[in-house]
Amino acid sequence: GNSVTQMEGPVTLSEEAFLTINCTYTATGYPSLFWYVQYPGEGLQLLLKATKADDKGSNKGFEATYRKETTSFHLEKGSVQVSDSAVYFCALRDNAGNMLTFGGGTRLMVKP
């Protein structure tokens, strides 16, 4: 079956530091890949997505590149802000298009 593995948190950074959150996946075929963000007490919001190999998704300074050869979709941001503190979820949707599979989530804490 499909699975998503992401690095355990919490990840604690100082403001303006570089962020990487690792995500690897297992799936048949060519799934679409997503990063969602969850702020405290809220639902999940789509942050970015990539639908085929070598695509780069980007939004609000965050980027992730779909790497088929390493089955990875690592999230990066060059300079984090306190407002980026949240939980980040990596997810995939398979070729059948019916189900989302989520990673366990990574909590990011950014200190001033």
Place this chain on the structure above:
Amino acid sequence: DGGITQSPKYLFRKEGQNVTLSCEQNLNHDAMYWYRQDPGQGLRLIYYSQIVNDFQKGDIAEGYSVSREKKESFPLTVTSAQKNPTAFYLCASSPRGRENTEAFFGQGTRLTVV
């Protein structure tokens, strides 16, 4: 505005009672999902429905029930058989059979057993 609405935001239940969480969407999506999230944990799938009048169990369906009588609505009932129901519940919807589209989430319902 199109979106997915969960209500109520906070819900308290006495032990032994059933309680129903509402989820409504006006996005014309075929597929709808219920997830449970415990503190500091990821999402676990409870039930999902890909079409009206049909639904399937997810990974943790015991103690829960759902119905899908209308495309727009997918209510979740937490029954007294669910031994540890205190959690954050998230509803989501997505187009069916389109792998390049994301799921849209509601704002969640926090259920507490008192």
